[in-house]
Amino acid sequence: MTARLAGLTVGLVFGVVLAWSGLSSPDVIREALLFESAYLYLLFASAVLVAAAGLALLRRRETRALLTRAPIDWTPERPARRHIAGAAIFGLGWGIADACPGPIANQVGQGIAWGLFTFAGVVIGVYLFLRQDQPETEPATDAPVSAARAPA
Amino acid sequence: MLHSQLAWYVAGPLLGLCVVGCRALFNARLGVTGGFSEIIGRLRQGQSTFDWRGWFLFGVILGGTAYALAAGGPDFHGYGWLTDHLTGSAELAIGPILLGAGVLIGYGAKLAGGCTSGNGLSGTAMFSPAALAATATFFGTAIVVTFVIEAVVG
Numbered sequence: 001m002t003a004r005l006a007g008l009t010v011g012l013v014f015g016v017v018l019a020w021s022g023l024s025s026p027d028v029i030r031e032a033l034l035f036e037s038a039y040l041y042l043l044f045a046s047a048v049l050v051a052a053a054g055l056a057l058l059r060r061r062e063t064r065a066l067l068t069r070a071p072i073d074w075t076p077e078r079p080a081r082r083h084i085a086g087a088a089i090f091g092l093g094w095g096i097a098d099a100c101p102g103p104i105a106n107q108v109g110q111g112i113a114w115g116l117f118t119f120a121g122v123v124i125g126v127y128l129f130l131r132q133d134q135p136e137t138e139p140a141t142d143a144p145v146s147a148a149r150a151p152a
Numbered sequence: 153m154l155h156s157q158l159a160w161y162v163a164g165p166l167l168g169l170c171v172v173g174c175r176a177l178f179n180a181r182l183g184v185t186g187g188f189s190e191i192i193g194r195l196r197q198g199q200s201t202f203d204w205r206g207w208f209l210f211g212v213i214l215g216g217t218a219y220a221l222a223a224g225g226p227d228f229h230g231y232g233w234l235t236d237h238l239t240g241s242a243e244l245a246i247g248p249i250l251l252g253a254g255v256l257i258g259y260g261a262k263l264a265g266g267c268t269s270g271n272g273l274s275g276t277a278m279f280s281p282a283a284l285a286a287t288a289t290f291f292g293t294a295i296v297v298t299f300v301i302e303a304v305v306g
Contacts, residue, residue, distance in 0.1 A: 006177050007204030008211040011187075014170045014269075015215015019227050020156075021163035024216065026232030033298035043160040043167075044272070050168030051277035058175055065179035067204075072179050074278055077265070079285035086264025087271070087286035091293025093256030095301070096249065098232050100268040101261060102184040102212055104254065109216025110226040114235075117247045121254015126188045128255070129262035130196060 003067050015106050024106040026098030033095065093121075156223065171274045178204060181278070183270025184212060185261040237305045264290070 021043060022028040032040030058072050065072055094100050097118050099107065104122055107115030174182040187209025191202050220226050230236070234246045261267035264286045266275055272290070275283020 003178065003204040004202075004207040007207035008214075010170050010173050010177070010182070011208035011211015011213075012215045012218065013211075014167065014182075014208075015212040016219050017158065017163050017166045017170075017215075018212065019216050019219035019223075020158040021160070022157045022227060023163075025228040026234075027228060030232055030298060033295050034302060035295075039157075039160050043164040046161055046164030047166075047168040047171070047273055048277050050165040051171035051273060052168075052279070054168065054172030055175055055277055058172065063176075065175070065177060067177045068179055070179040072175060074179075074181075074280075076278070076280045077275075077282035079282045082263050083265060083271075083282045083286040084289050086260045086262070087289035088260070088293050089256050090260030090264055090267065091290035092297055093253040093260060094268070094290060095294035095297025097253035097257065098298075100184075100257060101188060102267070102269050104257070105184060105187075105209060105212045106216035107226075109213035110220040111217070112226050112228070112231075114231040114246065114250060117250035118254040118257070121251040121256075122185075122188055122258035122261075123192060123254075124251075125255040125258020125260070126185070126192050126262055127196070127258075129259050130189065130193055 006067060014102065015109060018102055018106045019110060024099070024103040024110065024112075029094075029098040029103070033098070167273065168277070171277055174208075174274075180205075181266075181270060181274045182208070183266050183274060184209060185258070185267040185270055187212070188258065189262065233301060233305060260290075 018024050023040070023043070028037070029040065031037040063072055064070060097104075099115070099118055101122055104115055104118045108119050171182045174180050183205075186205045190205040191209065194200065194202055194206070231246065231250075234249065235243070238246050257267070261270070264271060266272075266283065266286065268290070271283040271286040276287055
């Protein structure tokens with residue numbers, strides 16, 4: 001229950017920022033991809049910088065995760081063909097719709113009807129992948145321990 | 153719209169802190185596709201309870217609703233190049249185009265092990281070589297696709 005509430009809260013912050021920054025707007029994304037505006041790149045770089053610094057700090061303190069009590073750690077993943085192929089398929093869709101999963105969900109929340117089409121598409125795409133029963137590529141946790149199971 | 157746009161140096165660090173928050177709370181990687189996957193995977197198995205990743209996605213949706221309520225409407229109108237260029241009877245093509253793009257986005261993100269948030273934001277901050285390769289690939293592909301569209305319709 002606590003974990004769900006925490007997930008919802010982080011999602012709310014993430015969602016408000018996506019809308020307020022204009023990242024949910026296809027025009028903002030398109031301007032960035034055409035190199036007409038540096039906004040997205042500056043935002044992205046500052047986000048990664050803050051995230052990287054925060055993660056490094058967490059890891060160095062050797063703490064445990066507040067809700068799962070899992071030791072805070074992760075193992076770097078080697079690039080494989082599926083990362084490149086999947087990202088190319090993803091990039092094709094992103095360039096056409098000028099929105100990725102976060103902004104798409106966010107658009108629907110804002111009441112933008114066009115977003116329903118893309119949202120339905122993402123649901124179908126994820127379903128088609130899951131139907132193949134391939135090993136899970138979206139790890140819930142990165143803990144190197146085998147008992148790494150997402151809490152309910 | 154632009155007059156109220158959050159400055160990049162506020163929005164970026166806030167998104168970065170969300171990534172740190174997921175690590176501190178769950179020792180997990182923040183990713184929106186993970187939320188989609190959690191919900192669809194559970195529903196497939198006939199379950200209707202979702203872990204925090206599903207609730208994170210609900211939050212991303214409701215965050216959009218909260219913004220629209222506070223701002224008195226959505227952040228934008230129309231839909232980018234599609235509604236600018238496909239008018240009249242051509243407008244009927246927009247829905248199918250967005251649906252098809254969505255399928256590519258959903259399937260591609262699962263195959264690559266993450267989308268813009270999972271690989272692009274969280275994975276790069278973890279210095280994961282796989283995420284760095286995926287991020288370079290999807291940014292490069294999207295830039296090429298956008299320039300091609302611009303050349304055709306612009």
